[in-house]
Amino acid sequence: MANLLWLQGGACSGNTMSFLNAEEPSACDLVTDFGINVLWHPSLGLELGDNLRKLLNALTSGQMPLDIFVFEGSVVNAPNGTGEWNRFAGRPMKDWVSDLARVAGYTVAIGDCATWGGIPATAPNPSESQGLQFLKRQHGGYLGANYKSKAGLPVINVPGCPAHPDWITQIVVAVATGRGGDLSLDEFQRPKTFFTSFTQTGCTRNMHFAYKVSATEYGQRKGCLFYDLGCRGPMTHSPCNRILWNRQSSKTRAGMPCMGCTEPEFPFFELAPGTVFKTQTLMGVPKDLPKGVDKSGYIKLTAAAKAASPAWAEEDIFVV
Amino acid sequence: MTAVSDHELRTQISTLLNSGLVTDIFPRADSHEDVHKLVNELQLAGNDLNSKLLIAGFTPYPVEHGGVCQLCETCMYYKVHRRYCELPELDVPVEPHWSCRLWRI
Numbered sequence: 001m002a003n004l005l006w007l008q009g010g011a012c013s014g015n016t017m018s019f020l021n022a023e024e025p026s027a028c029d030l031v032t033d034f035g036i037n038v039l040w041h042p043s044l045g046l047e048l049g050d051n052l053r054k055l056l057n058a059l060t061s062g063q064m065p066l067d068i069f070v071f072e073g074s075v076v077n078a079p080n081g082t083g084e085w086n087r088f089a090g091r092p093m094k095d096w097v098s099d100l101a102r103v104a105g106y107t108v109a110i111g112d113c114a115t116w117g118g119i120p121a122t123a124p125n126p127s128e129s130q131g132l133q134f135l136k137r138q139h140g141g142y143l144g145a146n147y148k149s150k151a152g153l154p155v156i157n158v159p160g161c162p163a164h165p166d167w168i169t170q171i172v173v174a175v176a177t178g179r180g181g182d183l184s185l186d187e188f189q190r191p192k193t194f195f196t197s198f199t200q201t202g203c204t205r206n207m208h209f210a211y212k213v214s215a216t217e218y219g220q221r222k223g224c225l226f227y228d229l230g231c232r233g234p235m236t237h238s239p240c241n242r243i244l245w246n247r248q249s250s251k252t253r254a255g256m257p258c259m260g261c262t263e264p265e266f267p268f269f270e271l272a273p274g275t276v277f278k279t280q281t282l283m284g285v286p287k288d289l290p291k292g293v294d295k296s297g298y299i300k301l302t303a304a305a306k307a308a309s310p311a312w313a314e315e316d317i318f319v320v
Numbered sequence: 321m322t323a324v325s326d327h328e329l330r331t332q333i334s335t336l337l338n339s340g341l342v343t344d345i346f347p348r349a350d351s352h353e354d355v356h357k358l359v360n361e362l363q364l365a366g367n368d369l370n371s372k373l374l375i376a377g378f379t380p381y382p383v384e385h386g387g388v389c390q391l392c393e394t395c396m397y398y399k400v401h402r403r404y405c406e407l408p409e410l411d412v413p414v415e416p417h418w419s420c421r422l423w424r425i
Contacts, residue, residue: 214396216406227396227424274352283350283386284395284424302425303394311401 002067002176004030005059005100006041009086009093010120010129011073014162015111016043022165023247025173036068036176053089060099068175069104069149071097074113074120074129075142085127094142097132106175107132107149108156110168115157115188116141116264123270133157133189137264151180157189161261166243167194188264190237198291199258200233202241203250209234211309212302218277219255221318227286230277232260232268234290326404330413336373337380337418345377348385348421358422362409372410377421390423392416397424 008016020027020043030036040047040055047055058064075094076086083092101107109132112118116136120129133141133155141155148154156175158167171191174183184192200206208215208224215223225231233241233252240250240258251258257277260266269275280287289298337343349355358375365371382391392398393416397407405414407422 212396213399214406216397216408274356278352279424280352281355281424283348283388284390285388286425299388299394299425302396306394306398306400309400314399314401 001035001037002105003037003039003059003065004068004070004172004176005039005066006070006072007088007093007096007100008042009071009073009097009114010076010127011111011113013042013072015072015114015160015168016041018160018162018165019110019168020165021246022169024166025169027169030169030172030176034173034176036172039064039066056089056096056100060096060103062103065105066100066103067105068172069100069107070110070172071107071114071132072110074117074127074131076120077128077130077142078126079128081128097142101132101143101147101149101155104149105151106153106156106180107143107147108158108171108175109133110158111163112159112161112261112266115155115159115190116266118161119267122267131157134264137188151175153180153183154185154189156180156183156185156191158194159188159190159262159264159266160238161259161266164238164240164243164245167191167239186237190262194239194243195237195262197237197239197242198234199236199238199240199250199252199260199262200290201239203233203252204241205252208313210305211313212306213309213313215255217255218257221255222314222316225252225255225257226279226290228279229257230259230275230279231257232263232288233258235288236260236263238262326402326413330403330415333369333373333378333412334380334415336370337378341370341373343374343377343379345379345383345421348377348383348390348423350386355422355424359409369412372412376410378414379419380415380417381419382417383419383421388425390419390421392418392420392423394425395420395423397422 059066078085083094086093109115116131116134130142139145205224214227392414
């Protein structure tokens with residue numbers, strides 16, 4: 001039996017909604033099949049007031065073991081570093097985070113806000129938000145660069161806005177069943193099993209990407225969303241087109257550009273007007289090129305691919 | 321628009337460009353703001369062909385800018401087989417060796 005506690009900081013509850021929609025395994029499977037004891041969760045917990053405080057104190061004092069500490073949302077430090085804007089169970093949430101992270105077997109950050117600060121940390125960051133161990137790309141975050149949980153791992157980051165339901169439950173199961181040591185993390189402490197391939201991997205528009213045929217409208221079935229509509233699929237590490245959403249689709253499959261929400265810079269360009277869903281270019285060349293491709297190579301590849309493109313690539317091949 | 325009318329319109333544009341229609345070839349739309357400004361102007365111009373050609377800076381020959389040859393042929397809005405620019409605000413048949421300042425790759 002592994003004790004799990006889930007708390008929320010500066011959050012919209014999107015990752016909670018995602019978690020509750022998990023299918024493989026489901027939130028119920030965690031309890032019934034994997035022996036996870038969900039001590040408290042903002043949408044599921046029964047304890048309130050003093051009873052909740054007693055539970056939290058039992059965990060921070062070591063009276064009750066905390067095997068998995070899941071945190072959703074940013075760590076709010078405002079105003080002036082006090083954390084008073086986000087109080088919980090009688091004290092600033094950030095103080096609970098410090099105390100619970102110290103005793104946790106594993107600490108798992110779920111969603112962009114908990115991993116790198118996410119939307120709350122967008123400039124000018126009025127809530128003084130931080131992720132647990134990163135602020136955007138900067139290593140450190142609220143817990144500091146040297147933090148390690150009792151199991152010897154840094155914070156396990158499962159980013160996304162929200163994170164896919166099954167990424168959440170599969171990582172929780174891995175650590176709850178003693179396989180935490182098998183997790184291999186990338187430079188941003190994301191499990192490599194999910195965040196090594198790209199969003200583009202498995203995208204149904206890859207033929208259009210290859211032949212440089214652009215989609216010009218949302219929802220259009222033909223064309224690639226990278227060239228004009230700001231899709232970040234070729235630069236974003238996520239399995240969104242391998243582990244499908246609701247088991248059947250993804251943003252790019254549905255004709256909406258990937259916003260790169262599993263990367264530390266999300267939301268990109270600080271949400272400046274004109275930057276969302278629009279490919280940013282400099283002298284006609286995308287500012288952000290597919291990972292590992294340089295400008296000169298990109299121009300040569302595009303010219304060659306366009307010249308070689310077959311007629312069908314310009315048509316809608318998804319015939320009903 | 322049919323292939324025949326594409327051909328007719330392409331010929332008409334070619335005639336306009338080769339018979340001295342002056343278009344705004346520079347400055348090129350280097351930044352997102354530049355692109356946005358030109359697209360707005362095109363939207364205001366509606367379907368007036370001469371205005372479209374002028375605002376977009378069409379030329380019946382390639383233009384090199386920043387060390388890159390900006391050909392319709394390599395532009396992401398260009399449909400190779402139809403020989404057509406599918407930028408919604410332009411939406412005109414073109415030749416692969418033409419160029420305009422909204423070129424992007």
